[in-house]
Amino acid sequence: MKKLYSDIVVIGGGPGGAICSVTAKMTYPHKEVMNIREFEHQMVPCAIPYIFSDVLGSVEKNLISCGMADKIGMKTLVGRVESVDLEKKCIYLADKEVSFDKLVFATGSTTFVHSSLKPSLKYDGVFTVPKNVEYIRGMSEYIKDKKKVVVVGTGFIGIEMAMELNSGDREVTVVGSREYILSNSFDEEIAQEAHKEMLASGVKYIANDRVVGIKDNNGVVDRVELKSGIELEAEVVILATGYKANSQLAEGLGLEFGHYGGIVVDEYMRTSNPDVLAVGDCAMKRGFILKSEIKTMLASTASSEGRIAGMNIYGIQNLRNFSGTIAIFSTMVGDVAFSSAGVTEAMAKIENGATVSAIFEGSNRHPSSMPDAQRQVIKLIATQNTGQIIGGQIIGGKETGEMINMVGMMIENSMSIYDAMTMQVSTQPHLTSAPPAYPIVMCATMIASKLRS
């Protein structure tokens, strides 16, 4: 048993773990920092669907290696941590032990499948979408010549998988429990548009239904049975029914866990043990209105948490100015981008928020006769009375991904529609809407009118 020591040990090589290690080493250059990861190469998690289409076309095109590690003097160890002893302050791999001063769990998440469907995972052709290189490689090979695909789940990964697999004479059907896809992240009027784009691409959708059985033929998946009585022939079934915190390694150590399995942390990602932190999907998340537990799992959230943990691990030196997880996401459905930040209006109502919203529709270029101009729609959600911005949803071109980050920044910095109304923006014919019709400003102005009347 080889014995090692590092001041800071971070378990997990995903975005949260990687960025936490890098930030810690940059913040505390005299401390030793070790990142322990199971695989030499990591995939970009949110690009997994694109492996299945021409966009990337192979697992190899989706691999990243943390090139920064060596440059800044951080250590990387490839291996699987088998157990943790917090009293001895030591972690154990098959052939090594590493003692530490500070430990960070960044063990990510694993796929979630409802217990009633778990037995079907043993059939050939039934898959989840885990962040595992070998699994995804095999899955991609298996699906290549299959024609009938059923995707269960209407979140980002499910819809992106459906869209990417929808090529040639392959028939892709999505089964969902809601009227429209992506309904957890978008209000109905926006989700409806994503829905329309998906149907236009030829992907089929069965709404308000749920899978009650997955049947095989000699161990090979054959069909999917729905609650409505519908039966779908299937050569491939993809269960994109969510992820759960991968926090098993942290069990039995006296730490606390949330309802969804995440390790409970404070705003600086510290657990109840002063020398142990947790970041990313394995850590519990709180929404920012009621501060109640939410299930958001995003690489970008993990990155932000990794940074906060890394820079404050030996004493708080950069105050966090926002409490809660904003949940900013983007996706493309066909050629149209859909983004969301903060809470949807539907979610705000559930959380008892009194809100007012407006939708502005314009163009992402000016004049709108510019080449590659696309319709741009923005919805902003603000608190009644104070006009504080708490959510935003955008439909548009590829600029949407950065525009939503601006909305996220407004939410995170407690900005109001009145701040938005006077903001100075850059506009350029090829790049943005027209200056007098800049959509964030227009939408804020519409909300201000509503608040006055």
Added chain:
Amino acid sequence: MKKLYSDIVVIGGGPGGAICSVTAKMTYPHKEVMNIREFEHQMVPCAIPYIFSDVLGSVEKNLISCGMADKIGMKTLVGRVESVDLEKKCIYLADKEVSFDKLVFATGSTTFVHSSLKPSLKYDGVFTVPKNVEYIRGMSEYIKDKKKVVVVGTGFIGIEMAMELNSGDREVTVVGSREYILSNSFDEEIAQEAHKEMLASGVKYIANDRVVGIKDNNGVVDRVELKSGIELEAEVVILATGYKANSQLAEGLGLEFGHYGGIVVDEYMRTSNPDVLAVGDCAMKRGFILKSEIKTMLASTASSEGRIAGMNIYGIQNLRNFSGTIAIFSTMVGDVAFSSAGVTEAMAKIENGATVSAIFEGSNRHPSSMPDAQRQVIKLIATQNTGQIIGGQIIGGKETGEMINMVGMMIENSMSIYDAMTMQVSTQPHLTSAPPAYPIVMCATMIASKLRS
């Protein structure tokens, strides 16, 4: 003489005037608002260069009409204001007079040409780039079959004109007084890249030189003589040497003017006369470090000022939270977008600012093997000691136009690199960089390292 009255009269139909009128009407629905404009149709000012190439191809494709005016009950009058009497609170057109309670000057800017070159404007083939539909239409017709074009000036309009005119067998040469183009808006290392893009497209550049003479042949332009002794054959000369405040109408009324001719206004766009405001290019601008006078003239700035004037014209009800003009611009040079917000490092040094900066280089997609991935470079400039963000410059794809608005928002809200380091962002393979390598965050992190060491 027809006599009219309107509570609020706004002179000028450009972005500042239009948005001021709309905002005033929306804020004070019971007040009458009249917008007086010289032309029925306005051009999008920053899209003028694209009229000269296939991008738009005609003046008609660049016309906008203020469709919102009728809908909200605002009045529009097409005509030229000939004089103003502030004692009688009345303005005069050829056949009408309009008395008012509040008056807003939004008379924009006109082209600036050095006095030594003014005589050459009478030659056929010598042009400026005014915001005048008929002029631009004629100019576009004239240039169509001409092969030798000389552009004088290296600002956005000059470079965009040069790039758009550079097609087929036309030869375009730019003459500038600096080593690289766009050097007022970008620090050298960024300007250099825009420069390289322009040269790669085939446009020629003559650096560190200046025009001393423009010669004709029977009233038709023939050649341009430079200080260095170089002579350039020219069928067309475009003097893109800047704009000046069009504030003549406001002269002799007891108002104050800045060094560059702009009407002096306070933070709420009010002149020294309590009932008179000015917005946009005709109003004086101040930078936000030393609050000294600057020359920035942008439609987006005019829009922001129009909104501030419109909503506060009958008493301040939305406090302006930022003093000064940020100057956010973007442009495309070839397929690469260049954006700038706030001050350049060079300008900060001139204004006596102690700064620290960093440059981060990454990709605008992740993994960078995604289709249409482009190199993304960001430079952030922060104050020494406090790390407050005071400037940013970005090179990248079309997302750059919205990313720079995020940087602008950080500047306007006095955010620091420490705020940037913990910000939550959305990332998506088709739309943004990778979550752990989000460039604004990375650049802020690099500055933080420098400040620590």
